Amino acid sequence: MPTRYGTGLAVAALAAGLGMTAPAFAQVKIAFVDPLSGAMAPIGEHGVKHFQYMIDKINAKGGVNGQKMELLTYDNKLSPQETVIAAQKAIDAGARILTLGNGSGAAAAMIDFVNKHNDRNPGKEVVYLNYAAVDPAFTNDKCSYWHFRWDAHSDIKMQALTTYIKGKPSIKKIYLINQDYSFGHAVRKAANEMLKAKRPDIQIVGDELHPLAKITDFAPYIAKIKASGADSVITGNWGSDIALLLKASADAGLQVDYYTYYAGGAGGPTAIKQTGLKDRVYQITEGIANINVKENLAWEEEFRKKSAGQGWWYPRVRNEMEMLAMAMNEAKSNDPKVFAEKLRGLKYKNIYGKDTYMRAEDHQFFQDIYISALTPMAGDMKFDEENSGWGWKLTATIPMANTDVATTCKMAKPS
Template structure:
């Protein structure tokens, strides 16, 4: 009897040890631009990801273990990102997160698609927080890619609709964009929205990215076109120098923008920014819920959420909700296929309204706010006397574009 009791005790102890050994922490890899001249945006993604993942860990993590956050500096290019994704997967990453640059996003989503085909049962999930190229939820869509940010059709649709209702759009619009996939998407979306919003695209231009120092010739083109509004997806100096050139040319032109809230833009533009419009995923001034979220974020990070940070936090919050309903495999590892299925069913009540994932293409349906740069804004930005005043709010369902016909998502059996 004593021998049987001892054997049973050892068996139970062994089972307990085996269970503990099988428990594996969830590993999430941030593959982002964390150094060099383009690091400012990548560091914002890191701040937002860490903000929400820390909250998830404080609440118990996943499967009884703290989530492990790994960081890989992709150095701003597709080739570097591809190498870092391979390294992250080799290090046991279950989920890859990235946002800066659609070119990088396109590389990562293809790398992960190919990896998952070769490694059935060991799939990796890609959470795209900022790559807005339309192809990512069109011909490049796949089951293990989720986009938690907007795209050009969403940005343009909400922008021109709000400006038209505000009586400032005019009937003649110039589409000015950078010559790569994002700029082409913006140009296409601007043309597509013309009939519904009663304007004509009088001219369109795609120009070199971050190589032009003198936009005076482009300002002359805008002047000669008779445009009343410029719709542009330009960012950084390509936006600021374009706006400056139109002012120097004496043009009273209205800009509809996408990235005017990039930190430093308002400070660099000064009074030049006043009166222009932006379509974005967050405005602290929208309501009490946005203000509460912003104050919570500032208490942890030292600054109010801006630019790419809000949608990144919301995306990680949706991940947290999906993880609640995702159990570990027998080996204690994450079942990424089950997580993806659960993520499709998450509905989050964000500060601007309901956020959900569209199962057909994994495009987030995210509330959008169109704002105008004004001195009357309650929350000033960049240390200036200006901020973003709310013009119009759109629900996620109102803002989202139709599913692209070229998206043919193969779902797991």
């Protein structure tokens, strides 16, 4: 029932976007599968806005091969089982392009489902476009021809992060806190290994795993971090798990540096401002609002007008959708089996004017990676977050060449 409600909304929004002249001919259906209820719902809901915005843009430019794109949304409640059910529903509704980001558990189920579906239904292949699940396995030992990933995976991000930490001798004691599932495990493993290699003098004073999206009060964890004497925290937490961690940190007045993957999500910036941790909470992303490139600023401005002031969190969604449209138009086909071949190795100039590409070997996207810190608005910063008066300021850029980690993927190409 909730799913149908969500779809109805999306269809209504689409109809409104097209000025109520939605064409009756066949459309290219893109199925968005992500949590739209429960603790992680704000993340999923904002993701829908990103995709709807991209689809409106692509349709305004004439769509793909003369067809318009249409967004279908499905709530997977962050569960692998529900993901498979949702994916089947989407395929039954005519979607052949599936996209899912949140939760590597759900993403693993999706990859498995898509592989099996395509084996059993030749001629009706579907493709899975991954915009956020960053378990390195998906482009290594579990890699699939039908899976493409636009976010830098966990090891790439940790590579970038530890390179940055290497140049900061003030860091002596690090506390790791991560979600207890494949992604969190990947973060802690990479952090342990890479810190040991790059900064053997750093002491890891805590290595915590907590249940995913279940904790409403992080106070006991904060007390533990405090007791450990850590000066920095590394966390891959996302969604409510990062917002509530920072909130509890603010309540307890904990003063440490936070190195995060996803502090920019819903509720994060508000909590950071409350802690007063100016220039001390870092995030590592593929882009931020305050990168001073004309196109980027204009894009951010326009999107914020349409989304009640919330920022463009996912530059990767833009990369994903623009490259998808490119591949479809270049292949002159909206059939996944045909355009997937174009998508492999596709080169693309992103909104910051930088070269990026989809590596054909493992279907992992490569781009410059940015480290930024949340700080009160100053200088040439143009956008704040959550109306807090604080925004992301660029701290360091890791060029694409330095993010190039090897893969163990042996891609099996379908006949």
